Amino acid sequence: MSTTDVHAHRTTTPPADRATGGGAQVTAVRPPRISARGRAWRQRLVATLFLGPAVIYMVLFFGYPVIQNLIMGFQHYTITTFFTDEAPWAGWANYTEVLGSPLFRTALANTVIFTVGSILGQFVLGLGLALFFRRRFPLSGALRSLILLPWLIPLIVASAVWKWLLDTDSGALNRVLMGSGLIDSGIPWLSSTDLALFTVIVVNIWIGIPFNAVILHGGLQTIPQELYEAGSIDGTSRWQAFRHITWPMLRPVVSVVLVLGVVYTLKVLDIILGLTGGGPANATQTLATQAYQLSFATFDFGQGAAVSNILILISLLFAVIYLRLNRRPVDE
Amino acid sequence: MNTVRHPKLNTAMGLVIIIVLLFPIYWMVNASLQPGGATVDTAWLPLNPDLSGYRTALDEQGGNLMTSLMVALGSVVLSLVIAVPAAYALVQFRLRWADYLLFAVLISQMIPGIVIANALYNVYAEIGLLNSIPGLILADSTSGIPFAILICRALMGSLPPALVEAAHVDGAGPVRAFLSVVVPVSRNAIITSGLFTFLFTWSDFLFALTLTTTEEVRPVTLGIYNYLGAYVNDWSSVMATAVLASLPALVLLVVAQKYVAAGATGGAVK
Numbered sequence: 001m002s003t004t005d006v007h008a009h010r011t012t013t014p015p016a017d018r019a020t021g022g023g024a025q026v027t028a029v030r031p032p033r034i035s036a037r038g039r040a041w042r043q044r045l046v047a048t049l050f051l052g053p054a055v056i057y058m059v060l061f062f063g064y065p066v067i068q069n070l071i072m073g074f075q076h077y078t079i080t081t082f083f084t085d086e087a088p089w090a091g092w093a094n095y096t097e098v099l100g101s102p103l104f105r106t107a108l109a110n111t112v113i114f115t116v117g118s119i120l121g122q123f124v125l126g127l128g129l130a131l132f133f134r135r136r137f138p139l140s141g142a143l144r145s146l147i148l149l150p151w152l153i154p155l156i157v158a159s160a161v162w163k164w165l166l167d168t169d170s171g172a173l174n175r176v177l178m179g180s181g182l183i184d185s186g187i188p189w190l191s192s193t194d195l196a197l198f199t200v201i202v203v204n205i206w207i208g209i210p211f212n213a214v215i216l217h218g219g220l221q222t223i224p225q226e227l228y229e230a231g232s233i234d235g236t237s238r239w240q241a242f243r244h245i246t247w248p249m250l251r252p253v254v255s256v257v258l259v260l261g262v263v264y265t266l267k268v269l270d271i272i273l274g275l276t277g278g279g280p281a282n283a284t285q286t287l288a289t290q291a292y293q294l295s296f297a298t299f300d301f302g303q304g305a306a307v308s309n310i311l312i313l314i315s316l317l318f319a320v321i322y323l324r325l326n327r328r329p330v331d332e
Numbered sequence: 333m334n335t336v337r338h339p340k341l342n343t344a345m346g347l348v349i350i351i352v353l354l355f356p357i358y359w360m361v362n363a364s365l366q367p368g369g370a371t372v373d374t375a376w377l378p379l380n381p382d383l384s385g386y387r388t389a390l391d392e393q394g395g396n397l398m399t400s401l402m403v404a405l406g407s408v409v410l411s412l413v414i415a416v417p418a419a420y421a422l423v424q425f426r427l428r429w430a431d432y433l434l435f436a437v438l439i440s441q442m443i444p445g446i447v448i449a450n451a452l453y454n455v456y457a458e459i460g461l462l463n464s465i466p467g468l469i470l471a472d473s474t475s476g477i478p479f480a481i482l483i484c485r486a487l488m489g490s491l492p493p494a495l496v497e498a499a500h501v502d503g504a505g506p507v508r509a510f511l512s513v514v515v516p517v518s519r520n521a522i523i524t525s526g527l528f529t530f531l532f533t534w535s536d537f538l539f540a541l542t543l544t545t546t547e548e549v550r551p552v553t554l555g556i557y558n559y560l561g562a563y564v565n566d567w568s569s570v571m572a573t574a575v576l577a578s579l580p581a582l583v584l585l586v587v588a589q590k591y592v593a594a595g596a597t598g599g600a601v602k
Contacts, residue, residue: 046506047425054418054481055433061474062440065451072450082457129349137342143350145589149357152581154535156553157574160560161360164567170374172359209353267444270537274560291446296542301450308447319442323435 066312072305079299087302094306103282103290104307111286114201115265121205122261123254126212131246133213134220144217151210159274162203166190166275193283196276200284204271212257219253220246252325259322263315287311360578364389364571374567385568386576393573396555399465400534400577403551406469407533408526411476416522419484420514424496434485437478448474449542456543463549471539476529483528487521488514524591527584534580552577 073094075087098104133144150158165172166189174186189199227245236244269288272278278285278293285293287307295304351358364385365378390397422430452471453462461467495517499509515522540554556577559570584591 043425043506047421047427049507050417050421050425050510051427051433053414054477057414057473057477058433058436058440061448061452061470062436062443064455065448066443068451068454069447077454081454132346132349135342137339137346139343140346143346145585146350146354149354149581149585152531152585153357153578154537154553154581156535156537156556157360157577158356160556160570160574161356163560164363164564164571165356165359172374206353206356263442267446269446273537273541274557277561288444288446291444291450292542295446295450295453301454304446304450308444308450311444312447315442315444316439319439322442323438326438 069305069309069312072301073309075302075305077300077302077305081301090302094302098294098303098306098310103285106282107285107287107290107307110197110284111266111288113197114204114268114284114286115262117198117201118204118208118265118268119258119261121201122208122212123258125205126209126257127216129209129213130216130220131242133217147213148210150207151214155207155270156274158207159203159271162206163190163275166199190276191280193281196280196283200272200275203275204265204268207271208261208265212261215257216250216253219250223249255325256322259318259325263318263322266311266315266318287314357578360571360574363567364575366568382568385566385572388566388569389572389576392569393552393555393576396550396552397576399549400551400553402465403468403472403536404530404533404580406465407472407476408529410469411473411480411529412522412526414473415477415480415525416484416515416518417510419481420488420510420518422481422485423489423491437481440474440478445474445538449538452539453542461543463544463546465549467543468536468539468549468551469533471543472533472536473529475532475536476525479528479532480525483525484518484521487518491517520591523588527588527591531580531584534577 072087074090074092076090076093077087081087129147133140133147166174168174168186168188168191171186171189173189174183177183178186188195190196223246227249228241231241231245267288268286269292272284272286272289273292276284278289288311291304291308291311293304294307295301362376362378363374365381365383366374367380367382367384418433421427422434448471456462456467461470491514495513496509499513504512535553536551537553537557540551541557544550544554552573556570556573559573564570
């Protein structure tokens with residue numbers, strides 16, 4: 001079930017073709033009293049009825065915000081706009097101001113470090129777990145499904161729990177470290193400018209492991225067992241089997257997991273706001289949190305829009321990569 | 333590679349991995365059962381469970397939990413009503429622009445929520461949807477609707493066309509055929525979509541944070557965030573709230589196992 005789903009999404013057109021073939025046959029068996037034109041009209045009416053609400057929703061809740069955001073990026077859209085109802089044209093002022101600020105450079109650098117660090121950690125640990133749980137042993141199924149739990153709980157809950165675990169004075173982690181004599185005083189995991197970004201990345205890795213493990217596990221299930229059997233006759237080692245069978249066969253799933261991971265990580269907001277609020281001293285500020293703070297803390301929606309437009313641009317770049325990978329057949 | 337030489341050793345390793353991975357969740361439950369106040373030396377085991385944390389949590393966050401529940405249920409209904417027929421139409425009808433719509437659905441999942449919140453805040457302020465349950469339902473469905481369209485379309489694409497044809501031969505119109513044949517057969521995809529829409533909406537933080545500004549309508553995720561904002565001196569009630577906010581996830585994992593696995597993988601499109 002799990003693997004077929006991945007592949008079902010991969011093929012974008014074939015199911016539609018098959019189904020429209022069915023649609024053509026449907027019209028063939030309809031009573032002849034309705035003219036061909038009437039039938040076509042009726043079918044269009046039904047299609048509109050079924051698709052209309054979705055199209056309207058997509059336009060209002062995705063199309064409009066994106067366009068509005070693009071426009072706002074060129075406007076002085078601030079708190080006064082709410083009173084005067086005027087948002088004067090700003091040209092590129094929002095962009096030059098945002099791009100010229102040192103905070104933007106910090107946020108951009110943090111976004112890159114946060115994304116790359118999170119993805120690397122999630123992927124490597126997720127793949128390790130996926131490979132481990134491919135073995136069959138007592139309780140493997142039950143334990144595997146428990147992996148999902150960190151992914152299913154609300155992100156803000158996860159950040160609340162971790163904030164408590166990592167508390168400098170009373171957090172469980174520091175208590176263990178102090179109890180074992182490794183450190184003398186509590187480590188300020190979230191309140192030190194040197195450590196906070198690293199700590200936030202570790203927490204985000206914890207959250208992302210289940211997703212990576214489950215999707216990669218699904219990918220592993222599609223690799224035919226015979227390949228390994230043939231390999232073992234030839235006397236391949238475990239590492240050789242991984243290098244020459246598992247990895248090449250898994251690559252299409254790997255690329256989808258990585259690209260989606262990047263797109264997803266770029267917009268992470270809950271964890272950072274919950275753990276550090278972007279601090280201390282902007283040490284964990286990313287483009288997403290900066291966009292949030294410009295719009296909703298300083299109420300400069302124009303500059304907030306400028307930052308989030310830059311974020312859209314980066315996301316779309318990866319979205320295009322994703323769609324290209326998605327269209328390609330699995331075995332290529 | 334599947335030949336296991338030491339089954340017991342593997343089970344032991346698996347247990348260790350899960351214990352390490354789930355320790356934060358254990359700690360949440362453990363801390364929620366400790367007497368409030370003195371949290372500097374939280375016991376490692378809840379040997380003397382104390383429910384005062386939960387009492388405080390329900391007192392302070394009970395209304396917020398109800399708000400979350402109403403928003404999540406509303407979003408499930410809205411998402412399914414909009415997405416299921418659309419998914420069906422995408423596979424059933426010969427439409428030139430169906431591919432464009434599908435493309436838009438895929439791309440929409442990559443748009444950062446902050447972009448949507450940024451634009452919606454101003455419209456919502458104008459038309460009075462800030463601090464309202466319908467406003468949150470509409471905004472939160474931005475995660476449920478594309479997800480449900482993709483999950484349902486994937487399954488409906490594999491339905492045999494003969495099923496719908498048979499209904500047509502029996503004289504059912506397209507709407508009847510959809511309701512009496514397609515919907516029952518697609519039950520699993522619809523349940524999966526519904527469960528995940530519930531979870532997405534229940535977990536939503538961004539729209540709760542940006543589209544609610546007063547206490548009248550406040551989801552529990554924002555309630556937890558507000559706890560974190562101030563200096564926390566009563567972790568047991570914060571953790572009790574966290575446990576209560578995690579209940580849907582726990583229920584989902586226990587009761588709806590097979591749907592979760594399917595949805596998690598279907599979530600590869602998310």
